[in-house]
Amino acid sequence: MANTTALTGINGLRDIRRSPASHLAEALETGSVPGKVVLKEGPFQTMAGVRVDPSSEEGARIASVTSGLPVRCGEVAGREGVSVLWLGPSEFLVVAPEEAHDSLGGDLIGSLTSALGDAPGQVVDLSANRTTYELSGPRARAVLEKGCALDLHPRKFKPGTALTTEVGNIPVTLWKTGEESFRLFPRASFADFLGRWLLDAMREYASPEVP
Amino acid sequence: MLLISCPNCGSRDETEFHYGGQAHVPYPENPSGLNDREWAEFLFYRDNTKGIFAERWLHSTGCRQWFNMLRDTVSYDIQSIYPMGAPRPDKAAAAPESGTASTAADSTTTGSAAPSIAATSITSTSTAPSTAPSTTQSGTTAPEGATK
Structure with missing residues (x-):
């Protein structure tokens, strides 16, 4: 238990808080495949x-x-x-x-x-209700398509569109922020599951492509 | 997996929805006037239709709005989707348009998978167009479910 008297105002609280997927930070780092698909948590929005x-x-x-x-x-x-x-x-x-x-x-x-x-x-x-995953890279859509029934093809799903749907069987708000970048807003209690689910879906892109 | 066309969001998987039971079961106008049997029938007695059935659905992981649906309980064919409060489109010949207004413009913006679901077409070539006197409007005192 943190000693709250030692905390100086709101900035002291900011130092000890943890985001819902903070324990996955290392796994997200190692699971990302730069140039193909990168997963980050963008917490505390x-x-x-x-x-x-x-x-x-x-x-x-x-x-x-x-x-x-x-x-x-x-x-x-x-x-x-x-x-x-x-x-x-x-x-x-x-x-x-x-x-x-x-x-x-x-x-x-x-x-x-x-x-x-x-x-x-x-x-x-609702700042603490959801956390944010940022999934980007040329393979980001392929990762999401493994668990999302929506048509994510760019002709249908344009940047600047946000849909509330299911990804990996959990409710998520999916926001396409760029041509190859997505933001996912899972509820905090689903952050661990969705993070691990996405890492699992990303794993194949770390290996050389089989022709 | 059913592909249900939400009036707000367009076609989505069945897993995003929750079933809400039979539609058009109005709350009794005078609940205290009902005897125990009538009250129990209002609460618990529902049709077990073979064929076209009017039911309520909630798009719980999407827009969180309720809507009504006409579904064939044998073939699972979705005949019509219409807003809450609207009369059943295949029976109330009075206002078929208000029933169909739901699925139109919005569905284009969503990443809906299938090009078209049967929802937009109301097959008002209905089976029994003139069964009117029994279920005209909700203004009648006896609830549909109570008298069965």
Whole structure:
């Protein structure tokens, strides 16, 4: 048990916290195949779950904070540093870098909360709910296709699309951030499983290709 | 594996969904007026249809929204997918359009696997178009499940 009196404010807490897949850091390092597929954890992002009717007045206020709300499944709205993922017709996930969190000097959660005000809906700090895996490389799609039933071909699944689906039989929000890079948001309790599942799926690319 | 066309998300695997039982079982208008038998029938008695069956589904790993589906319990053919609250499209001839409005535009944005599922086509060449008087609207006092 850490001696909490020795911690100096929020930065002391930042030093002792552990991300859900921190114990896999070494395995992710050795399991990655540079030039083919690389898996990293990008932990501690600021995330906020927002439930609001996008057509309402409070929805417009929230949209002004995040620079827009996605309209349909797959869309990602937002601006530099703040992305809004579509989870449902009135449910969104706001993702931002760690520094955007109120405890670190940002104002994301607070400004969302004040934008909602007393109107029906909710803004919940979900930063600890999910962790982030960043899967990139020319083989990244092939790795995901082993456990995801969606059509991940680039003609269908374009960069800047986020879909909530199943990868390796667990619920995951899959966000294609670039031509060959994906972000996966598993819940924290699934981080270990999904990390090991992805490493297993990546293993074959460490060996020379069999013609 | 069924390929179910969610009204919001497009075609997804059956494993992303949860089954919600028979659709169109309205809550009794006057629950305290029911006797024990009627109440038990409302709670527990459901049709065991062989053929076209109206049922509720929840896209639990996707958009987390409920919708209704007409499914053939013999062939598993999905005949129609329509929003909660809409009348059953193959019986209520009054508003077939509101039933079909669900699966349209959104499905193009998703990475849906199959090009088309049977969901968009409502086979309103229905088996019994004029069985109207029994199940007209939900306004009738007796719930569909209660009287069986």
